[in-house]
Amino acid sequence: MATAGSWRVRREPHAAQEEAERILVLEESWRPWPRTRRTIRGCLECVKRQLFRVGDDWYFLFFLGVIMALISFAMDFTVSRLSNAHKWLYQELGDHLLLKYLSWTIYPIALSAFSTGFSQSITPHSGGSGIPELKTILTGVMLEEYLAIKNFGAKVVGLTCTLACGSTIFLGKVGPFVHLSSMIAAYLGKIRTSVVGEYENKSKQTEMLVAAAAVGVATVFGAPISGVLFSIEVMSSHFAVRDYWRGFFSATCGAFMFRLLAVFNSEQETITALFKTNFKIDFPFDLPETFFFMVLGGICGILSCAYLFCQRWLLGYVRRNTITAKLLATDKPIYSSLVALLLASITFPPSLGHFMASRLSMKEHLTSLFDNQTWGLLSQNASLARSPQVDPENLWLEWWEPSITIYGSLALFLVMKFWMLILATTMPMPAGYFMPLFVYGAAIGRLVGEVVAFLFPHGIQSDGVVNTITPGGYALAGAAAFSGSVTHTLSTALLAFEVTGQIAHILPVILAVLVANAIAQKFQPSFYDGTIIVKKLPYLPRIRSRHIGSYSVTTRQFMNTHFAVLAKGAGFEEVLQVVTSTDDLEYPIVESTESLMLVGMVQRTELVRYLQTHDEAKLSPQEPGEKPRCNGTLGDDCTIEPITLQLSPWTSLHQAHNLFELLNLQRVFVTSLGQVIGAVSRSEMKKAIEDLANPKTLK
């Protein structure tokens, strides 16, 4: 049975080590200044002791935050240079349309092909966002190699290229940053374990990973609080307040460093929000507007259901369809290039891109959508014309096209980006999918806000004072509601405030997010759960409260009664037979196969070792004087681990589900009067929960 963690203690041989050091120092005493060197060595030892004290890993959390902030900043810097180069190239080509088209399309094609090829050639784990896999790891399933540091380079380089494609491909960086951060956390954890020893255990690793997820989000947006909350909501079903504090600390260090670097790089005068807005905070919105905010939440909820459904369908389709499946299996870069070509052709500014503000980067998209002016009013000014280059002071002009007005532009953007976003998620390169959702949601909100402003040009209450409507506030609510409902989180509301540096719209935004989430959670699994389902990763569904029958289901009804047991006195043949016929990771050990009294359990690796040594023993003839070796039974020669937790046949499904979720269990044995009578693993739990919808199948 695997429980939350089993601790093994190994006393550090302090005395022996000191003795060895003393001798070494004596041997090397011909070197100059032995005394000084000894002092320095002592100081270093002291620092090491301070840094690597058991249970005290604040330093690591601090470093984790700072490292991630540096990576995030460096990546942003590189990406902005790369996309400036692209912009410059596109400008310099003048009016030659074909050259312009080529420069517009080839750049993202090349980058996405390189991103896919490079990352996939190093490791297949570096593609995609990484959050679904990390979520699986946090439930206690060890995905081998997923947190290996060699993914790191692949993911960093790949992600930089992906981001440099800019708003053509329209992908973000949150997911990969969570993955990067976890890799660094796992690596720091290994360093720590190598120094401190194995006092610390698996639960410590989980703590570190939880903090890492928070840091990942926080360093992308410079938003510590929502970083922590978002990672919690996405990653786990339960969490410890202690982990929350640790995540908070690490995320704050990361976010602070990230914003500090922006100041040092003279991007900003002081530490402020990433997408600073300028809403009027004295009268942010009128009371009846709350209704429109809730309508907006409803629209976002419905659209998110459609998005989730289509995304899951397409993800399955490209795996089923023979052509795309073949491309994805063998020529991933070609698939990426083809998708990039399609997306780039559509966003080409002289064609459809003209109506979709495609010259803006994603950051500019967001800044323009959060604009505090009402575009409907601005566009009534006749003397408007779009300049050949993007005007950073009037970003909204990119959305203004006289033939279809700003309402048309926004609507076209929403329609086209809907399937473009979904298509982009099928590209097998390192990429995040949160930021596009956030921008898309902001566009939904902007459209609704502009329509409301058009309907009520003088505000809603007209008792003397004119309080015009701020469509930017709707954009904020839309961004939070859409991204929140797709990912099934509420903390996006807070994220929207942290990135814009104001909190005046708090109540309407939260209402919109709640409405959107209520709709999305009712009808669709979240974006990350959907990916887990499509990728067939281990997954424990939650028990829906509408299944009343669930309260009467006990472990007896769904436990697995066909499983291999080994008697304490089993010899070579029995063990060999069991090991070859099953592939469990651990086996229950019983007193005898008749009594079935549970004694403990043994790891498969231990059994294999047992078989190997006994095999040798059988092959090499025993010498006469030698003490008989390796003829012992399993009970004599194997380490039998104690069982720390056992269920009874009357444990209810709810309780068992709770235990599995809380303790990250993988498999538990069921005993009755000491006899082992069954085993419950995640697959049995999953089946039992799925059977609830169809109660006839249950005994």
Place this chain on the structure above:
Amino acid sequence: MATAGSWRVRREPHAAQEEAERILVLEESWRPWPRTRRTIRGCLECVKRQLFRVGDDWYFLFFLGVIMALISFAMDFTVSRLSNAHKWLYQELGDHLLLKYLSWTIYPIALSAFSTGFSQSITPHSGGSGIPELKTILTGVMLEEYLAIKNFGAKVVGLTCTLACGSTIFLGKVGPFVHLSSMIAAYLGKIRTSVVGEYENKSKQTEMLVAAAAVGVATVFGAPISGVLFSIEVMSSHFAVRDYWRGFFSATCGAFMFRLLAVFNSEQETITALFKTNFKIDFPFDLPETFFFMVLGGICGILSCAYLFCQRWLLGYVRRNTITAKLLATDKPIYSSLVALLLASITFPPSLGHFMASRLSMKEHLTSLFDNQTWGLLSQNASLARSPQVDPENLWLEWWEPSITIYGSLALFLVMKFWMLILATTMPMPAGYFMPLFVYGAAIGRLVGEVVAFLFPHGIQSDGVVNTITPGGYALAGAAAFSGSVTHTLSTALLAFEVTGQIAHILPVILAVLVANAIAQKFQPSFYDGTIIVKKLPYLPRIRSRHIGSYSVTTRQFMNTHFAVLAKGAGFEEVLQVVTSTDDLEYPIVESTESLMLVGMVQRTELVRYLQTHDEAKLSPQEPGEKPRCNGTLGDDCTIEPITLQLSPWTSLHQAHNLFELLNLQRVFVTSLGQVIGAVSRSEMKKAIEDLANPKTLK
């Protein structure tokens, strides 16, 4: 063994009920419009089914939020009327000093005496904040009567009087609101259970209480997000994301309603923050100021340690000291009046109160401290004089006293309020202790901010642009840091932003809160834990990570081996002997006292019932023809509940601690090969953890 919850299912006798209803309708058919009435009845049934669907309790969360918002608003309204009356009385008395003194002191004395007397006469549970007790309840310990609805009236009336004492007594309403909210949640839960039946279980109650705590905080400040986070941090060590969502929903409903009422009452034009500030958000603070924010955090941390230590000491002292102990035991109102007299005499405006801004209410205190102006600069204007009444436009004038300057006023306020706050916490009336901490912290921050502004009159960086320092930002950070470190929470940072309606200072405030918390958590238990310790409520300390030895401690070393067991075949005498000699709530049942094979457990109440029936059987002589009754053994006549979770002797202390915390266990049996060999309850856990500090006592 008590586990997280045991579910019993009772099928609703639907068919029988419908039949009965049909007959009733037929019998009553002489009444007019039987068809219409039947339709209406059908509709009502349908509504009831919708509202009381098992597992679907969103409506209850909504009502909980709305009810608490109404109570909070009504209380604020009443309190403001009461304190206006006091203010008016004080003004009208003109220059007669004695009358003024009497009016100043008698009002709070009378109110606090009434508050104490009224609430204590109804129920002794209504005193204090209620958070420590609720925290204990959420660990699974049932404090009888604590959530009974009869406390409700006592607490509401008492709290209103307490708050009406205003800034003289300086107490808040957060804690009692959490208690009130939980009472309502428990009451709504009872209503629900009476309709739905007992499908739902103890864990459902806990879910409701967690949401209630969030609602309590949210409706006091109109701050939904930090309400949820604060309640989580204070209440639990682990929590489910599902609970967080539910809390969020309920708290948003509450906060929205609370702010909505303020608009309907024409206090505000639209929904905005409670203490709206006016900081410049373009350049909220300069980068080097971060250092001062961290220093401020350090100061708050040190002061909070001093506060916690002194508070715990005084709370113990008034219970030890014979005079105060006697007063508190028999004449609680007199104790309250004496304390109120002392506090009111000190804050009397013509005496020391003149230097402590004692004419301001607590809300005005906070508004003045968050002022965006620099008092140091304002006070250089010579033509300043305090008006006879508080000037709402220039609240800061109350802090301005030429003889000691604003720095002196703030310092005096801090010194005097330090012990006054602590003294006020010993008063046995319904009162919250969070708001005073928040105001005190804001004063610390203001003082530091004013000093920094004095030291750097032209801002810190002086490269051309003058960016002056905003002491209001420091007040914000101080409020968050001090209240956060006393309660060991980080979400006070978010609270500070939600109540002020801006978030520009987010990073420095979080840094200050982190520094303050790091200091406070290192040296002192939190305010609520301290109260739990002093009140000797059940409490499970956390395992400090610096105790390396904790990893090697197993259940075998600390389990209780002396506990009563009952054999399945035990008769009247054995049961009687066990029940009279011990007072456990549940007893393990074994196959036989020799084998000690654990079969299940039986509740004490069940045993008592068994004894009673068998007692009767012995007393009343059995009639010859009658079937022999009640001579059965325990196994025949008692309901033996199955054991759902058992530990093994090798379960580690960490794992056991985790299980106790996660599943709210009270007592678990330890089995080895099916034999029950020990029991672990919270007291054994507590002892084992305390022994870690003194490792010699462990075997």
